[in-house]
Amino acid sequence: MKRWLIVSALAAASCAMTGAAAKDAKRGGTLVMGQSVATSTFNNAVASGTGVMVPGAQIFASPLMHDDKWNPEPYLAERWEVAKDNLSVTLHLRKDAVFHDGKPITSEDVAFSIITIRDNHPFNTMLKPVDTVDTPDPHTAVIRLKHPHPAILYAMGPPLMPILPKHVYGDGRPIKTHPSNTKDVVGSGPFKLAEFKPGDQLVLERFDKFFIKGRPLLDRIIIKTYPDSQTSLLELEAGRLHMQPFFNRVLEIERAKSNPQLAITSGGYQAIGGINWLLFNNKKKPFDDIRVRQAITHAIDREFIAKALHKGLSKVATGPIHSSFPQYSPDVTRYKFDLKKAEALLDAAGLTKGADGVRxxxxxxYYPGDEDGQKRIAEYMKPALKKIGIEVEVRAPADFASWAKRMAQKDFDISMDAAFAWGDPVIGVHRTYLSTNIRPLVFTNNAQYVNPRVDELLAAAEREPDADKRKVLYAEFQKVVTADVPLSWVTELPYHTIYSRRVRNVPVTIWGTASPMLDVALAD
Known part of the structure; x- marks a missing residue:
């Protein structure tokens, strides 16, 4: 068996508090945090998105945590072993962990949660290799895999693997609509749900019987939903809001930089791996012609978007994997801004200009709710593509549901879109490119892209345990996909956390605020 070093979760938590920040990180206080996406459920076993994953990571404990170097750390599992053949992972659970209703957390709950996530989570590749979960005793769970699963330790992280109480959710009612998803939630994490006003705010209170003694430090967390970034910044400036994660509005970030009461960090988003892209409907003419997709991609000035529209806060994306990921490769087909080449490609595709100059x-x-990452870039497409004879009508979505419906029904020509990788390409990247994932759902392969070689490469990378060999597979994947250009990668999402200087130990692990806020505190 391949054994990992056993580390005390308490010691790990204590080590995180060093230097000046630790000196005035006192217990107590109420942290008010903003979010831009309203919470509709707290059960992140069956739903994704920051609106569920951030509060879900506070309410539910996961088997593992991860530090800012991508290393797994003990959490609900005090130690674990990966078998030599990589076909099983054995979790040794803490014996002092209880749910918010006081009942003990056992291996039966872990097994129930893992199978529930496998069968219901929208990231259907995340736990697909899981076959069964054995429970030889109340504090040991053995995850049996159909084949090696190199992403398994990331899939056991806070935003992705909440441990649910089987005695609550295993009552036979449909898990996705279970009443305990939003009311009388029985969690396993450091905070318990005290109040929920949909569309407005939720209140989390410290769970005093949490298994890590002395944690969390905060008495409570209030998460408020703000309709726009301007409002949240005004609340930060007024001192009514202490922290706003997942912030990428350029003007407000620039303004916050000049405020001595506020601080900004880009840390805490390494595993998010967010990329903005322009999606092509590959099954719809003329986007089924690679020359048209190449032409449009050559007409997009990514450097202008990153440096001018985003004031240098974002970075040009080069392909399907974020540059912060170990599997990233720069050896890809690049599409330099070149209007002459774009026009030549359109001519070759038979799309010649009419008398009015329109081809x-x-x-x-565009995906609603992201002013800089989505709306402004969609609006940029209108003058940008006009230069090569393409007339663009920007369709503003009424809300997320209406945009998602268009994507699911494939009722679009091109669309700005974005997705997170969530720790490993198996979890968040494969879903966009696998031909087997062309489904009537948002955040699947909505480009309707099909390439058998890509399917082969992703299938191999999904089960290759050797990191170096896996990187080779992903390097070829990136090269093949960027040559096919089923979508046009624009920028890496420039997320930041803006916070009051009273806040201590702002989460900067690879999951950021989508991990348990055990050490976050407020100074006087």
Whole structure:
């Protein structure tokens, strides 16, 4: 068996508090945190997105945590072993952990949670290799795999693997609509749900019987939903809001930099791996012609978007894997801004200009709620593509549901879109490119991209335990996909956390605020 060093979770938590920040990190206080996406459920076993994953990581404990160097750390599992053949992972659970209703957390709960996530989570590749979970005793769970699963330790992280009480959720009612997803939630984590006003705010209170003694430090966390970034910044400036994660509005970030009461960090988003892209409907003419996709991609000035529209806060994306990920490769097909080449490609595709100078009329949709990452880039497409004879109508979505419906029904020409990788390409990247994942759902392979070689490479990378060999597979994947250009990668999402200087130990692990806020505190 391959054994990992056993580390005390308490010691790990204590080590995180060093230097000046630890000196005035006192117990007590109420942290008020903002979010831009309203919470509709607290059960992150069956739902994704920051609106569920951030509060879910506070309410539910996961088997493992991860530090800022991508290393797994003990949490609900005090130690674990990966078998030599990589076909099983044995979790040794803490014996002092209880749910918020006082009942002990056992291996039966872990097994129930893992199978529930496998069968219900929208990231259907995340736990697909899991076959069964054995429970030889109340504090040991053995995850049996159909084949090696190199992403398994990341899939056991806080935003992705909440441990649910089987005695609550295993009552036979549908898990996705279970009443305990939003009311009388029985969690396993450091905070318990005290109040929930949908669309407005939720209140979390410290769970005094949490298994890590002395944690969390805060008495409570209030998470408020703000309709726009301007409002949240005003609340930060007024001192009514202490922290706003997942912030990427350029003007407000620039303004916050000049405020001596506020601080900004880009740490805590390494595993998020967010990329903005322009999605092509590959099954719809003329986007089924690679020359058209190449032409549009050559007409997009990514450097202008990153440096001018985003004031240098974002970074040009080069392909399907974020540059912060170990599997990233720069050896890809690059599409330099070149209008002459773009026009030549359109001519070759038979899309010649009419008397009015127009070759083609198309629509461009965008993911709502992200002013700089989505709306402004979609609006940029109108003058940018006009230069090569493409007339663009930007269709503003009424809300997320209406945009998601268009994507699910494949009722679009091109659309701005974005997705998170969530720790490993198996979890968050494969879903966009696998031909087997063309489904009537948002955040799947909505480009309707099909390449058998890509399917082969991703299938091999999904089960290759050797990190170096896996990197080779992903390098070829990135090279093949960027040559096919089923979508046009624009920028890496420039997320930041803006916070009051009273806040101590702002989460900067690879999961950021989508991990348990055990050490976060407020200074006087």
């Amino acid at each position: 083609l009329k198309i629509t461009c949709d």
